[in-house]
Amino acid sequence: MTAAIAAAVDKSYPGCEVLRGATIRVRPGTVHALVGENGAGKSTLVKIIAGIVTADGGTLALGERTVDVASWNRGAARLAGVGIVQQHGASAPTLSVVENAVLGTEGGPMLALDAPASELKKLGDKIGLPIDPRARAGSLSLGAAQRAEIVAALYHGAKLLILDEPTAVLAPVEVEGLLARLRALAAEGMSIVIVTHKLDEVRTVADDVTVLRAGETVATFSTVDAPLDVAAIARAMVGSDLPPGEKVPAPAADAKVALSLKGVSFGELADATLEVRAGEIVGVAGVDGNGQRELALAITGLARGSGTIMLGGRDVTAASPARRLGAGLAHIPEDRHRGGLILSATVADNLTLGRADITGRFRIDRARVAAAARAQIEQLDIRPPNADALVESLSGGNQQKVVVGRELSRPNLVAVVASQPTRGVDLGAVARIHERLRAAATAGAGVLVISADLDELLALCHRIVVLLRGKIAGERTTREELGALMTGAA
């Protein structure tokens, strides 16, 4: 007895084979983790099951019923009880939660929202995912928007719930809550597929695990036989053991201050004061929405606030972003799709965009651009290793490597601001990106890592401060202390 089987699924896009005989078998009433590196084909596989993407070949069965993969679509999948919450959400931001929930299923010209709204509310409360059906989707936090989509999927009678990287945008407490809700739903008979990179989540929540690598199912694990062997899962994902990153030696006590903020206020950010010394990696922990975005914007000069910002001993408070970059600042924006990359441009162009030190001031030196791109592609193992590929054709992890390559290869780096540098990025890419951040610090830059991922901060940083309600609330060293301070409990 199975809830869903997708077997020997193939999917190719022009010039790119995404899935090659991928198989997943979901047992009813279980949480099934689908894991793999970025670009392994996880999202494509779940989209095929959910009827969003049409497979080229393979078989698909839901319960006892085998479906025709060629004609399988979202409408049919929804009727068959397949709900999906996509990675970047799929809500129309100007509509309310209830309007989004009934979108496409209205069945007539008149909108009757009261009944579905109260049903959604009741359903949300019942399963422990409280939502406000009347709130505008665009005004919700990422976590609340995700809850709304889960509840909407269940409202439509989903028996198989697919969540594509649901925890990538959540704070640790929210992650715990979500995983607990998923376990509870499974206990009530719901079948759940969760796509993730994070192995501690897999350990917490999964009954079964399917590992995809390069479009193929390379391993499956199940708690039926034995407790999950997380190390084995990691090996299956990357194909080899990850070398643990080495800590960068702490900077000398008399190391110069590379970056300092004094009483910087702007938007959510309230009177933030912070110092990063040369060679030091400082982490900023915190639940999303406590001023992280504003902190990065203020440091890079993309927004102006009050207070003083010093870069390598120079006051850059009034300087433009271009001047700050010229004075030795590098910036990895929190969302590579919003400010990090020009998706419709090539890898080479993105690696050298705004880098006058490579392109030349006026006339673009194509030979130097090509050489710089080649070097970064090799160093960061950007795949496919093609400088002329459009960035939009790359997987998320490889896109992020392009941003990192451009920013951290700037000459005479004084300070680095890395916002969520490995968000939604696979393990192999995480290792490469961390390696580059460590190298920047070793070379003498002050590195500020703003991240929602405590593991990342604990692995990378010399010191970790907590950003709470726009203020630097304090410095902590252990996961427990940090967690407590982040939530305002200490």
Added chain:
Amino acid sequence: MGERSLVDWLRPSANLKRELEAALIAVLFAVAIGSVLMLIAGKAPGYVWSQMLIRTFSDSYWTGQLLYKATGLALTGLAVALALDAGLFNIGAEGQLTAGVLACAVIGTSLPESTPAILAIPLCLAGAAAAGGLVGGVIGVLRVTRDAHEVITSIMLNAIVAGLALYAGNTVLFKGGTTTGAPIVEGARLPQLGFGGSSASVAIVIAILAIALVWWLRSSTTIGQAWRAVGRDPDAARSVGIDVAKVRIFAMVGSGALAGIAAANFVLGHKHAFEEGLGRGTGLLGISVALLGRTHPAGVAIAALLLGFLSSGGLAVADIVPKELIEMLQGVVVLAVACAGPYVRRKAVA
């Protein structure tokens, strides 16, 4: 997202083959629609099309008229394309051209009679560029400082500039009872190319130089990279230190200047005076040229020749079909380009 939605269907695909296919589809589509219109008008499409080709290329006058039309269209098309590349939809090439015509004629008539060509022509060109650039710059500044959408402001400025030009003509420039101003000095006149007494002039060289310059700036310089980066993704451009506001203003100034310089074709190369309605329609048709050329200078050149062919060819066969029928095709081409957009953009989504 919202910031670039206007020109999203024009997004470059970096795939030359597809771009060419899309342009070809658009042209074939226009030919098909044109043929249907001809059938409705009771004419045999094959006969009309063949007559258009035969008359245009066997009679050097019509060949020259094609070049004359194409010269103006290449410059206004280049103007619209430059702005589009920077993410701005400059509907105002018409007004910028009118401003250029006015400035060009005023300078051309006020120079001393003995001014040599080496001085007179650059002065007239500079005036035309400055006037067009000023109108374009206003649109850019309003966009950047007041967040006023350039489509709206440029449409409004078209009307304002047209009104001002007519006012200037009526009060100062027009010779008693006519809608033509005084002739420009001898030195400011561009030599005709011949072609059976057609209007084609050396202005075509100016258009070719402008295309070459924009092409080079666009593909080989950091300036071109900056304006295209702003056009494709202003957020990314800002984050790597590009001054988005400055780029937008300068792109509009450059766009307006190119449209203004098109005045050379009409004033210096053809009429040698300010005239009511001179060059009218060339700015608006420049939008079609830019879209059909998919904003690439080479595409703009080809599209200008093609639409120039439709313009002059429509007149050449005016005894067979009404020229309005052929003019409709210029609009059809734009619709066809819009329809071909998704085809160009289709791509692998991994």
